[in-house]
Amino acid sequence: MIDQYVSVKRCGETAVVTIDNPPVNALHPDVADAIARAAGEVEKDRTYRSMILTGLGKCFVAGGDIRYFTSIDRAGAARMALRVQAMQEKLFSLRVPVIAALNGHALGGGLELMLACDFAIAEEHIKIGVTEVQLGLIPGAGGTQMLFTALPSGTAKRLLFTGDRISAEEAQRIGLVDSVCPSGTVVEAALEVTERINKAGPLAVEAAKRSANHRLRHSLDEGHRREVDIFSALFDTDDHREGITAFLEGRAPEYQGR
Known part of the structure; x- marks a missing residue:
């Protein structure tokens, strides 16, 4: 562009x-x-x-x-x-x-x-x-x-x-x-x-940014609740499963952003 x-x-x-x-x-x-x-x-x-x-x-x-x-x-x-x-x-x-x-x-x-x-x-x-x-x-x-x-x-x-x-x-x-x-x-x-x-999990990086930025504009208590929501939601992603599997198998993860 x-x-x-x-x-x-x-x-x-x-x-x-x-x-x-x-x-x-x-x-x-x-x-x-x-x-x-x-x-x-x-x-x-x-x-x-x-x-x-x-x-x-x-x-x-x-x-x-x-x-x-x-x-x-x-x-x-x-x-x-x-x-x-x-x-x-x-x-x-x-x-x-x-x-x-x-x-x-x-x-x-x-x-x-x-x-x-x-x-x-x-x-x-x-x-x-x-x-x-x-x-x-x-x-x-x-x-x-x-x-x-x-x-x-x-x-x-x-x-x-x-x-x-x-x-x-x-x-x-x-x-x-x-x-x-x-x-x-x-x-x-x-x-x-x-x-x-x-090289990191793209969904995890995006989630980390959302959670960190939420803290900049909200209270610590709200930030903690938001972090738990985002953290737990990542357990439903293919990227999380790939990251864990790759770690256990001793190889580099191949993230797909889903």
């Missing part, structure tokens, strides 16, 4: 979705819609077991489209934010894991987009920041909410109030990104992770 702003490349059972809105991959509603369409294609194609989201050029996403901001009023700003939020919800709820492969800076809306993914890998040279306050704004696509699921409250507020740009190394130290890799290698690093994901 090739869109005006997004391309999708198949790498085995992984979809590599690349944002292409030069020069800095600024995020505006049309770009958000293109990402959502790409995610929809991945959702429908059951041969995909994972997705990588990255950017083309020097930035992952350098924030919102400032020129677009000058063309909208309060009502337009609300519509824009809702469209971007809808795209991010698509990534959050996608049946397969989504890795943000940060090839370049992730600022403002770029950080929010990263937070909608399941985890992130960053190249060593990049900067990450919630920079909206430097434009007299706050994040409008979930940043003030999602940041607090990723970081301790004080750290999240410091980044939110200052608009500071932090290094990839610091982002890893505070838990905002999972790992850091040399410049120019992030997609390769992400593919190494998805290769391991793709």
Whole structure:
């Protein structure tokens, strides 16, 4: 799939979705819609077991489209934010894991987009920041909410109030990104992770994501109940039976996704 702003490349059972809105991959509603369409294609194609989201050029996403901001009023700003939020919800709820492969800076809306993914890998040279306050704004696509699921409250507020740009190394130290890799290698690093994901039982991975994401939005008690429901349902799948049989026979499982 090739869109005006997004391309999708198949790498085995992984979809590599690349944002292409030069020069800095600024995020505006049309770009958000293109990402959502790409995610929809991945959702429908059951041969995909994972997705990588990255950017083309020097930035992952350098924030919102400032020129677009000058063309909208309060009502337009609300519509824009809702469209971007809808795209991010698509990534959050996608049946397969989504890795943000940060090839370049992730600022403002770029950080929010990263937070909608399941985890992130960053190249060593990049900067990450919630920079909206430097434009007299706050994040409008979930940043003030999602940041607090990723970081301790004080750290999240410091980044939110200052608009500071932090290094990839610091982002890893505070838990905002999972790992850091040399410049120019992030997609390769992400593919190494998805290769391991793709070897696991696909229904189990999808179930693990659903259960983990449920916990992010519900109480621990509700999360426990949901986990039991999902765990027990997997006992009715062919994949579970294949996994157990393969283990007992000392061979690699051959999962079919059913």
